[in-house]
Amino acid sequence: MRYAQFVIGPAGSGKSTYCTTMQRHAADSGRIIEIVNLDPAAEVFEYQPFVDIRDLIHLDDAMEDEELHYGPNGGLIFCLEFLLENSEWLREALNPDMEHDTDDDYLIFDMPGQIEMFTHLDIGRKIIKLLEDWDFRCNGKS
Numbered sequence: 001m002r003y004a005q006f007v008i009g010p011a012g013s014g015k016s017t018y019c020t021t022m023q024r025h026a027a028d029s030g031r032i033i034e035i036v037n038l039d040p041a042a043e044v045f046e047y048q049p050f051v052d053i054r055d056l057i058h059l060d061d062a063m064e065d066e067e068l069h070y071g072p073n074g075g076l077i078f079c080l081e082f083l084l085e086n087s088e089w090l091r092e093a094l095n096p097d098m099e100h101d102t103d104d105d106y107l108i109f110d111m112p113g114q115i116e117m118f119t120h121l122d123i124g125r126k127i128i129k130l131l132e133d134w135d136f137r138c139n140g141k142s
Helices: 015-028 059-064 072-085 087-094 123-133
Strands: 002-007 033-037 105-110 136-138
Touching: 002 015, 002 123, 015 033, 015 105, 059 072, 072 087, 072 123, 087 123, 123 136
Parallel strands: 002 105, 002 136, 033 105
Antiparallel strands: none
């Protein structure tokens, strides 16, 4: 079984720090937790992401595009909608070709800090639905 945990909250609230701490705690216990960075604006974090949205699209791509002219919030929404439109990229990146052999893969998804994407838009719900369709058990469902 593959499990997914979503870490959401305002910018600067400690989401990436939580992910790093959980990954280290698991390692100290002889377990593996992989982190998936879905924040296209992330600059620095202490974990090595298993999957990184910035390999697909970066916030600067949306903000610097002369046709789009997005600011930071519009750019983040564009990036996550781009991820949803290119969900096969995410599916391939999440394939169980992990270096360990376990039936209980646990992934933590480090989400952007713009909480509006989850309170006013359905982007988060769509991502969860994708993962459930791919046989992930997700917590934090609404």
